[in-house]
Amino acid sequence: MEQLADAMERAGKIRLVIFDVDGVLTDGGIYIGAEGELYKAFFCRDGLGIALAHKHGLGTAIITGRESPQVTRRSKELHIDAVWQGCMDKRQAYEELKEKFSLKDEEIAYIGDDLIDLPVMVQVGLAAAVADAVPEVRAHAHVVSGFPGGRGAVREILEFVLKAQGKWKGIVTGFLCPSSMEGLGQ
Numbered sequence: 001m002e003q004l005a006d007a008m009e010r011a012g013k014i015r016l017v018i019f020d021v022d023g024v025l026t027d028g029g030i031y032i033g034a035e036g037e038l039y040k041a042f043f044c045r046d047g048l049g050i051a052l053a054h055k056h057g058l059g060t061a062i063i064t065g066r067e068s069p070q071v072t073r074r075s076k077e078l079h080i081d082a083v084w085q086g087c088m089d090k091r092q093a094y095e096e097l098k099e100k101f102s103l104k105d106e107e108i109a110y111i112g113d114d115l116i117d118l119p120v121m122v123q124v125g126l127a128a129a130v131a132d133a134v135p136e137v138r139a140h141a142h143v144v145s146g147f148p149g150g151r152g153a154v155r156e157i158l159e160f161v162l163k164a165q166g167k168w169k170g171i172v173t174g175f176l177c178p179s180s181m182e183g184l185g186q
Helices: 007-011 044-055 069-077 091-101 115-121 135-139 153-164 168-174
Strands: 016-019 059-063 082-084 108-112 126-129
Touching: 007 126, 007 153, 016 091, 016 153, 044 059, 044 153, 059 091, 069 082, 082 091, 091 108, 091 115, 108 115, 108 153, 115 135, 153 168
Parallel strands: 016 059, 016 108, 059 082, 108 126
Antiparallel strands: none
16 A cells, blocks of 8 residues: 555544545446446445444445446445435535534545546545556545555555554454454445
C-alpha cells in the first residue's frame, strides 16, 4: 500500500467511509447476460471488511454514478448506512451525507478509481484509491491500495483505517473467540 506521510494521522480521525461501486467494490466490469440481465461481482473479503468496520464504529456509504438493483441488494446485505445511485456529480450527495451524519470533511474517507470521484476526493479527510485507479485519481489519493477494485482494495483500506485507530489487533484477537464472529456477513 502506498501512503502519504500524514495518511495514518488522517485515518485516525475517520468516522465514515464512502465507496464508489464500479471499479471499487467491483472490478469495474459490466456483465450482461443473454436476456439483458446485469451482473456485478463483489468480493467477500471486502464485505467482511465492511462488516468489521461497522462493528467497530465506522459508518459506510455509497455514492455511485450508475443505478442498479445489484447495488441496492448488496448494500442491504452489508447494512451500508446510506446509498446514492445515479450521481454523476457526486458533490451534492457528499454534502447531504455530511449533513445527515453531522460530520466534518476530515472525518470522512472516500475510496475511488476514476475521474468522476475526484470532486469528492479533494474534499475528504482521507482520499483513497484502488491499485488500478486512473493516474489522476492515484495522484490525489492519500492512500493507494496494493489491490485492484473488486479484489480486496476496500478491505485493505478499511484495515488501514482500523489500524490507525488502534482497533485492528483486537479484531484479529477476537476471531480466536468464536462468539465474536456472530452476526458478521461477507
